[in-house]
Structure formats: structure tokens, C-alpha cells
Amino acid sequence: MANKPLGVTTAEIELIAPAGAGLRRVRLGTLLWRFCRKKPLGAAGGAVMLAIVLTAIFAEVLSTHDPIATDAAQTLTRPSAEHWLGSDHLGRDIYSRILHGARVSLFVGVGSTLLGSVLGGVIGLLSGYLGGKTDLLTQRVMDILQGLPLLVLALVMAAALGPSIQNVIIAISVPIIPRAARVIRSSVLSIREMQYVEAARGLGVGHLRIAFRHVMPNTIGPFIVLATAQLGSAILVEAALSFLGLGVPEPYPSWGRMLSVSAAEYAQKAPHLVLFPGFAISLAVFGSNLLGDALRDTLDPRLRGA
Amino acid sequence: MVGEALESPPHAVWGLPVKTYIAQRLAIALLTLFGMSLVIFLLLRLAPGDIVDVLFSTGGYVRPEERVAIMKELGLDKPIWAQYVEWLRQILTGDLGKSYRYDLPAWQIVKPLIPVTVELAILSTVFAVLLGVPTGVVSAVRQDTTLDYVLRVFSLAGLSMPSFWLGMVIILGLVAWLGWIPPVTYVPPGENFRLHAIQFLLPALAVGYRSSALMTRITRSAVLEVMREDYIRTAWAKGQSGRVVIWRHALKNAMLPVITVIGIEFAFLIGGLVVTETVFNLPGVARFLVQAILWRDYPIVQNLVMFIAIVVILSNLLVDMLYGWLDPRVRYGE
Numbered sequence: 121m122a123n124k125p126l127g128v129t130t131a132e133i134e135l136i137a138p139a140g141a142g143l144r145r146v147r148l149g150t151l152l153w154r155f156c157r158k159k160p161l162g163a164a165g166g167a168v169m170l171a172i173v174l175t176a177i178f179a180e181v182l183s184t185h186d187p188i189a190t191d192a193a194q195t196l197t198r199p200s201a202e203h204w205l206g207s208d209h210l211g212r213d214i215y216s217r218i219l220h221g222a223r224v225s226l227f228v229g230v231g232s233t234l235l236g237s238v239l240g241g242v243i244g245l246l247s248g249y250l251g252g253k254t255d256l257l258t259q260r261v262m263d264i265l266q267g268l269p270l271l272v273l274a275l276v277m278a279a280a281l282g283p284s285i286q287n288v289i290i291a292i293s294v295p296i297i298p299r300a301a302r303v304i305r306s307s308v309l310s311i312r313e314m315q316y317v318e319a320a321r322g323l324g325v326g327h328l329r330i331a332f333r334h335v336m337p338n339t340i341g342p343f344i345v346l347a348t349a350q351l352g353s354a355i356l357v358e359a360a361l362s363f364l365g366l367g368v369p370e371p372y373p374s375w376g377r378m379l380s381v382s383a384a385e386y387a388q389k390a391p392h393l394v395l396f397p398g399f400a401i402s403l404a405v406f407g408s409n410l411l412g413d414a415l416r417d418t419l420d421p422r423l424r425g426a
Numbered sequence: 427m428v429g430e431a432l433e434s435p436p437h438a439v440w441g442l443p444v445k446t447y448i449a450q451r452l453a454i455a456l457l458t459l460f461g462m463s464l465v466i467f468l469l470l471r472l473a474p475g476d477i478v479d480v481l482f483s484t485g486g487y488v489r490p491e492e493r494v495a496i497m498k499e500l501g502l503d504k505p506i507w508a509q510y511v512e513w514l515r516q517i518l519t520g521d522l523g524k525s526y527r528y529d530l531p532a533w534q535i536v537k538p539l540i541p542v543t544v545e546l547a548i549l550s551t552v553f554a555v556l557l558g559v560p561t562g563v564v565s566a567v568r569q570d571t572t573l574d575y576v577l578r579v580f581s582l583a584g585l586s587m588p589s590f591w592l593g594m595v596i597i598l599g600l601v602a603w604l605g606w607i608p609p610v611t612y613v614p615p616g617e618n619f620r621l622h623a624i625q626f627l628l629p630a631l632a633v634g635y636r637s638s639a640l641m642t643r644i645t646r647s648a649v650l651e652v653m654r655e656d657y658i659r660t661a662w663a664k665g666q667s668g669r670v671v672i673w674r675h676a677l678k679n680a681m682l683p684v685i686t687v688i689g690i691e692f693a694f695l696i697g698g699l700v701v702t703e704t705v706f707n708l709p710g711v712a713r714f715l716v717q718a719i720l721w722r723d724y725p726i727v728q729n730l731v732m733f734i735a736i737v738v739i740l741s742n743l744l745v746d747m748l749y750g751w752l753d754p755r756v757r758y759g760e
Contacts, residue, residue, distance in 0.1 A: 260457060260458070261461065264465055268731065271698070360590065387598060401591065405586040
């Protein structure tokens with residue numbers, strides 16, 4: 121451990137400069153190209169995510185209708201030239217709603233993942249670095265938060281906070297905190313024993329500064345792995361919450377919400393109401409899972425298979 | 427969810443005699459439960475507005491004296507800490523409280539729901555193990571072949587689909603291709619066993635597929651790890667057939683982490699069941715929890731969540747003990 125170049129895992133070195141070449145800065149393009157060659161599935165997942173992000177950004181340009189405009193004359197129509205993916209019970213265009221839904225689902229998914237991972241990461245960093253009683257206490261609190269199924273905790277949180285986009289983000293981020301804290305803590309535990317940290321301590325650098333300036337940058341690998349892995353489940357939890365009516369409120373078109381309305385009565389009459397939003401959710405989660413797995417294998421081999 | 431599978435490693439306590447190990451686990455479990463009760467209690471008190479507002483929000487105006495009477499009846503006029511102590515007392519005496527909505531003891535409502543959820547959870551777990559473990563073994567043995575890739579994508583797909591959506595699609599498929607609509611209301615096993623079995627099999631497939639994906643991943647990585655061990659090389663060197671090496675030598679040790687995951691997944695299934703029971707209209711605990719949340723029936727919510735927490739912690743405890751029993755290194759405190 122100690123004689124490894126600072127801040128870079130062996131896998132990263134292999135990726136950056138394979139076959140014994142000297143360690144040097146490589147252009148981002150080259151790095152991406154190597155990732156695509158070594159991890160084709162991961163690259164495919166990345167492409168899917170990129171497509172969804174672009175969809176979310178350009179939803180206005182790409183959509184054919186106003187996602188919340190109703191049309192009493194065209195309710196529950198099958199997919200056609202007018203409504204590419206059909207229309208729902210209020211005559212709203214499903215295709216346009218799915219495009220705009222990408223915005224809501226990604227925003228909530230990424231927002232809650234970031235919030236949860238950053239909060240959990242800071243907690244894990246401090247708890248792992250400080251150790252002792254602080255660590256023990258924090259660990260027990262994390263145990264408590266992790267003792268409930270993710271969806272159940274998010275459900276209770278969402279109910280307690282009331283429906284709004286911010287509250288849904290908070291509700292989904294809370295169950296992510298203990299998971300992030302654990303991962304970051306365990307990597308901090310090994311980093312803090314490294315010689316350069318000892319050197320910094322010897323120079324009289326303050327604890328907070330060591331934790332944030334010297335230790336934290338080296339946890340970025342596990343952090344990225346963790347965040348990508350959690351993104352998929354955050355999107356799934358959002359879908360479930362919205363499906364149950366505790367998620368993103370109307371009129372925002374959220375994928376889970378679209379399923380909830382259609383499930384009630386119209387599923388038999390208009391199966392496309394159920395199929396397409398579900399495809400969208402599955403595709404987004406599938407993409408982030410593929411990408412997450414590949415990133416984990418590349419950046420943090422210790423977590424492989426976990 | 428993927429990440430929580432391999433946590434709580436008992437390795438950390440190797441070196442302790444087994445009695446100390448169990449006592450330590452029990453103490454931590456109790457402490458966790460206590461903390462959890464505090465979190466749940468405070469969380470629900472965070473909610474804006476009190477229960478009376480919520481109860482009567484549809485009914486309009488409530489007279490002040492009526493309001494005071496209701497608060498008194500529900501015990502909400504007491505200070506928060508007193509309410510908490512009262513709740514703890516209730517839990518310890520096994521009293522689940524009274525439902526605001528039904529005006530009945532909660533236990534009376536919840537009791538008939540438990541078998542439904544337990545049956546569903548067991549069926550899903552059985553399906554997940556039957557599908558996931560063999561898939562994981564094959565995937566590991568045929569590492570990096572086309573078959574391995576196909577199986578991995580198949581299991582990743584299971585992790586990516588919302589299980590409630592998969593359930594809806596299964597129903598739609600049955601209707602479209604077989605012209606058969608599954609029963610909309612719950613069929614008790616005594617009434618029509620075949621219909622009952624089908625009614626439970628469908629959601630169990632939907633939920634079990636997701637869990638099976640976790641089992642596949644863990645089994646695959648556990649088998650891969652074991653296959654690199656020296657004693658496996660010895661077995662190969664002795665000239666034993668592939669089947670014996672894999673099934674007799676490798677699987678035996680690879681099963682430890684798999685068992686951990688099975689135990690944890692069983693408890694965590696209830697999260698997946700929350701929505702699936704709603705979709706399939708099955709009267710289980712998970713669906714009732716959702717309804718209680720929607721009705722703001724908070725005494726029920728906090729007791730049910732506590733109940734789930736106890737189930738989760740008990741199964742974690744059970745897995746730890748099982749681990750100690752299966753792994754001699756834990757048992758003998760080496």
C-alpha cells in the first residue's frame with residue numbers, strides 16, 4: 121500500500137498507462153477510448169446515460185406536444201403519427217411526457233444521490249479519520265438508518281415531509297447517507313495510515329485540513345463508484361414513491377407518476393400507457409447500473425462483486 | 427441496495443469466543459432498535475400539522491373544544507417525551523395501538539395480513555434462490571464467455587426493472603396472449619387453492635426476479651474468489667472431474683456470503699413488496715403500511731415500521747448466528 125503512487129489505484133495506472141509505461145498525463149479522449157475498449161458494456165451504459173441526459177436537456181426541442189396540455193378529443197389513443205407513443209386518459213402526449221419525465225426523474229435521481237453521497241461522504245470521512253468514540257457513535261447511528269429497507273424509510277420520510285420535489289429529494293437521500301458513509305469510511309481507514317498523511321501530521325497541519333485536503337481527494341474513486349451505483353436505486357425509489365402518490369406532485373410528468381395513473385383503470389384498454397414509462401425507467405436504471413459496474417471494476421477493484 | 431449485501435461481516439469479530447460474539451450482536455441489535463424507535467417517532471412528529479388537522483381536513487371546521495377532546499383521547503395533549511415513553515411501553519407490552527381510521531386495535535387489523543406477506547416473501551425468496559444461485563455458478567464457471575455476458579445482462583436487467591412494473595407487464599401479457607385476467611381480489615387458499623397459488627406466484631416472480639439478480643451477482647463473485655484458492659488447485663491437480671471440484675469443493679465455501687445475502691434479502695423484500703402488493707391488490711402488511719401512510723394513520727405507521735425494523739434486525743442476527751455455525755473460524759474463535 122505504502123509504496124504506491126499517491127492517490128492512484130493500480131487499476132487506474134493500468135488504465136492510464138498500461139504495460140509498464142511511465143506514469144504520465146493522458147488526454148481525456150484517450151482515457152475514454154481505453155475505457156470503451158476494455159469495458160464495452162460499461163461504455164454502452166454510459167452512452168445510454170448520455171442519451172438520457174441529452175433528452176432531459178433538450179426535452180423542449182424534441183417533444184411534439186406540450187406535456188401537460190390535455191385534449192379531450194384524443195384520449196387513450198394508440199401510438200400514431202400524431203401521438204408517437206399514444207396519449208393518456210386526458211389526451212396528453214405520452215412521448216412528450218416521457219421526454220419531460222426524463223428531466224424530473226434525472227433531477228430527482230441525481231439530486232438525491234448527490235445530496236446523500238456528499239452528506240454520507242463527509243460523515244464517513246470525519247468518522248473514519250477521527251476514529252475513537254466519534255467513529256463508534258457515528259457507526260451506530262448509521263446502523264439505525266440502515267436498519268430499514270430503503271423504500272420503507274423513503275416512504276415514511278416522504279409522508280412526513282409532504283409532497284414536493286425538494287422533499288422527495290431529501291426523502292430519497294436519507295437512506296443513501298449510511299451507505300455512502302460506510303464506503304467512504306472504509307477507504308479513509310486505509311488512507312489515513314499512509315505515509316504522506318503521517319508526514320502532513322508531522323508538519324503540524326491541522327486535522328480538518330488533513331481530512332479535507334489530503335485524505336478526501338483520494339476517496340474520489342470509491343465516491344464515484346458509490347454515486348453511480350446509488351443513482352439506479354434512487355431512480356427506482358422515485359418511481360415507486362411517485363407511483364404510490366407520495367413522490368413528485370402533479371403537474372410534473374414523472375415516470376412513476378405516469379405509471380400510477382395508468383395502472384388504475386386504463387391498463388387493459390391502453391397497454392402503451394404502462395409499457396413506455398416503464399421502459400424509460402428500466403432503460404435509465406439499466407444504463408446507470410452498467411456504467412456503475414464498469415466504473416467499479418476500473419476504479420475500485422476491491423469492491424468487485426459487492 | 428446492491429452494496430448492502432456484503433456488509434455486516436462477522437470477520438471483524440473473529441478471535442472472540444462465540445458467547446461474547448452472540449452477546450455483542452444482541453446488545454448492538456437492541457441498541458439499534460431503540461435508536462430506530464427514536465428516529466421514527468421524531469420523524470413522524472416532524473410532519474407539519476397534527477393528526478387532528480389531517481383527520482378533519484376533509485370534514486372542514488373542527489370546534490376548539492372538540493379538538494381538545496380528541497387530542498386528549500389520543501394522548502396528544504401530553505408532552506412529547508411522555509408520548510414517547512407511552513409508546514415504548516406499548517411496544518414492550520406488544521400493544522400495537524389503535525387505528526385512527528378503523529377505531530380498532532391495530533393488531534386485530536394487522537394479524538390477518540401477516541400470513542399474506544410472509545407467504546409472498548417466502549415464495550419470492552425461494553424463486554430468487556432457485557434462479558439466482560445456479561445462474562451465478564454457471565456465470566462464474568464460464569467466466570468471460572458469451573454465456574457469462576448473457577447471464578450477467580439478464581441479472582442486471584432484473585435489478586433495473588421496477589418490480590411493480592414487471593408485475594403489471596406480466597398481467598398485461600396474460601391478458602393479451604391468454605385472454606385470462608388474474609383475480610382482482612384476494613383468493614384465500616381454502617377457497618380455491620389453484621387460483622390462490624397463481625395469484626401469489628405472479629408477484630413472487632416479479633419480486634423474486636429482482637432478488638435473484640442480487641443472488642446471481644454474489645454467487646458469481648463468491649465462486650470466482652473460491653476458485654482461485656489453493657485447495658481448489660490441489661483438487662484439480664489430483665485429477666478430479668470439474669463437476670466434483672465445482673459442486674463439492676468450491677460451492678461449499680462459496681455459499682457463505684450467499685447465505686448472508688439470502689437472509690438480508692428476505693428481510694429487505696418487504697421494501698419491494700410495498701408496491702407489488704399494491705399493484706396486485708393483495709391484502710398484506712406492506713400494502714397496509716402504504717394505506718396507513720396515505721391516511722396519515724401515524725400510530726399504525728410507527729408501529730408497523732418498528733415491526734419491520736424488528737424483522738430486519740432479527741434476520742440479520744439469525745444470519746450472524748448461522749454464519750458462526752457454518753464457519754468454524756467464527757465458531758471456535760480462532
